Amino acid sequence: MLGSKFFERSSIVVAKDLIGKFLIREQGGEVESFMITETEAYDGEKDLACHASKGRTKRTEILYAKPGIFYIYLIYGMYHMLNIVTDKKDYPSAVLIRGVKSISGPGRVTKKLKIDRMLHGKEAGKKSSLWLEDRGIMVNQKDILKTARIGVDYAGPIWSKKLYRFLLKK
DNA sequence: ACGATGATGAAC
């Protein structure tokens, strides 16, 4: 199971490293696992696409917390976004899980896995019934595409174009 | 191409 050691690295490194890892969800005694195929990194206050670019607020406080906990919020009044806090405590950054095998889109992932604000701030682990595992799948770095992040045009010409989105080539 | 739908943060 991936723990704080794994997440206590740059969000960019963690985002790339999460491709090919598994997201496990347990509910009602049933365990389902999904291979992660798409992620995005949000890195620090300087990153204008990162919510922490606004500094510490009630909402962004969690991004400054210890690595390996979930940052979950509602977007467009409808969809929950699943993020995992990364890097050292007090360095605000996170990785957004944008897609898993056979489910594309961050809103659809959380809908399918029934992830909502209940898990916000919880540590990734069995206790929270949502965790991550390395199942030994080797991903060739050439099979990981890097692109600009989705839906962050507001972040300006520099930050909206950073290649912080990682996805597995089919 | 667009509307649904609610939390957030900044302005007033």
Added chain:
DNA sequence: TTCATCATCGTA
């Protein structure tokens, strides 16, 4: 306290 904005998706 009001207002614009938003890390999306399903329908058209």
